[in-house]
Amino acid sequence: MFAPQKNTEEVCCGSPAGPPSSPFERPGYSVCPFVDRFKATTLGSVAVLKTHLSFQDRLGALMVRLDIGRNQYKVAPGLYAVGDPDANAPVLVTANYKLTLDSVRKELSAVNAWILVLDTRGINVWCAAGKGTFGTAEVIRQVKNVRLDQVVGHKKLILPQLGATGVSGLQIKKECGFEVIWGPVRAQDIPAFLANRQKASSAMRRVTFNLRERWVLTGVEITQTFKNLAWIIPALFILSGFGPGIFSLFQVWHRGSITVAAVLAGIWSGAFLTPLLLPWIPGRAFALKGGLMGLLFGVVLTLLFLKPVFSLSVLSLFLMGLPVSSYLAMNFTGCTPYTSPSGVEKEMRTAIPLQSLLVLAGLVLWIVSGFL
Structure with a gap:
């Protein structure tokens, strides 16, 4: 009438027991x-x-x-x-x-x-x-x-x-x-x-710093940059909305997208392209190398996407994107095996005030251009 009872160890519910400790x-x-x-x-x-x-x-x-x-x-x-x-x-x-x-x-x-x-x-x-x-x-x-x-x-x-x-x-x-x-x-x-x-x-x-060795370091640089600058992106969108009509949601999206794109281009140029192309970019100072790459990248993007090319707003975008690229390239010096601390400090004392001045000038011109 009843089936014989099986060994309780075999009918225990759940998956089979794992290996011992x-x-x-x-x-x-x-x-x-x-x-x-x-x-x-x-x-x-x-x-x-x-x-x-x-x-x-x-x-x-x-x-x-x-x-x-x-x-x-x-x-x-x-x-x-x-x-x-x-x-x-x-x-x-x-x-x-x-x-x-x-x-x-x-x-x-x-x-x-x-x-x-x-x-x-x-x-x-x-x-x-x-x-x-x-x-x-x-x-x-x-x-x-x-x-x-x-x-x-x-x-x-x-x-x-x-x-x-x-x-x-x-x-x-x-x-x-x-x-x-x-x-x-x-x-x-x-x-x-x-x-x-x-x-x-x-x-x-022999100490090397080849393409692969430079490439694997760019991920940290880019991620840290976005962490530090995350608050700037919404701020740029908001500032872009100010104009003759006091504040425009259309301009928030239209001008804000262009501004953020310029900053992102500076990040991409300074934190990724400059490290990859480091040996072939003219100059010794990393800030100069990043500035040159930011300028070149900015010119290409302007010719492709911005009209008119010669305008106050385009100039302001250059003044914001170029120093971002320059600063991030300079920041990459800490990853390289052939820069000295004293040389880096000397470069920073000269470059950071200039980079800050260019960003401030670009931001002011960008806001002013919204009223013209």
């Missing part, structure tokens, strides 16, 4: 997805990193390239490993900006090494060296914190060349006994550097 999990903690396993040492367990990037890693990289969650994209400082390092394995030093750590670990699939991650506040090596967070004191602090002398049997640290401005090898040797060896500029050269007895070729020492 990892033996490395601890209450209140979670294992980061980029950690493969843990390696036992005399001082405890060390996280062994995966050497391939997952979809989550690549998505995270895309997000920070667009300045989304960039300030929180970091890992805990300390000692990590790749492969199966022993006491003789090299020690690579890097920053705790996850994008930097990802660029290092993905090149080490055939390498056994220790990775000492400094607390650079989530900033890359190049910028952190300039700010002092990738520096002598932090290297010494981390070496002592992880008791590195009890993990490895040698006294050598391999630091990235781009961190040299913030580090004193002599001071590190004096304070903790480790010798600093300067590694290559690019993480992709680390395996060859290690295979060559930790000696860098001239190509490994």
Whole structure:
């Protein structure tokens, strides 16, 4: 009359049970997805990193390239490993900006090494060296914190060349006994550097800033610009509505669209086109390069879309768009590996007052042209 009862474990509702918890999990903690396993040492367990990037890693990289969650994209400082390092394995030093750590670990699939991650506040090596967070004191602090002398049997640290401005090898040797060896500029050269007895070729020492390296930086520049200037767009629409009839909704849309287009053209020219075409634009100063690109881009757009070409309103648009392009190109100097802080400061002292004056003049002329 009744069917025999099945095993209750088989008829439990819901999807099948997932895998058991990892033996490395601890209450209140979670294992980061980029950690493969843990390696036992005399001082405890060390996280062994995966050497391939997952979809989550690549998505995270895309997000920070667009300045989304960039300030929180970091890992805990300390000692990590790749492969199966022993006491003789090299020690690579890097920053705790996850994008930097990802660029290092993905090149080490055939390498056994220790990775000492400094607390650079989530900033890359190049910028952190300039700010002092990738520096002598932090290297010494981390070496002592992880008791590195009890993990490895040698006294050598391999630091990235781009961190040299913030580090004193002599001071590190004096304070903790480790010798600093300067590694290559690019993480992709680390395996060859290690295979060559930790000696860098001239190509490994050469700092490049090619088209791809410039292109990947433009996303942050453009996103930050829109964040900072978001309030300006509605303000320009409103100001464009003033005219002989006091205020016109038609002019808000008609003149406002043209004004915003001029500003957007300046943003596009200074934050995207200028970085891409940087080596081929005349002049040394980035403000000048951006100004020239803004002028060229503005002339092309004017000839295509604005009539009459010679008018007060067109002049005012040039005076607003050109300095925007100039300023954003100048702002890009912080991303380049061949500009000095003193040179940038000198350029800014000259350029910013002129850029501000041009924007103010353009805005006044634009408002006045609405009454003519």
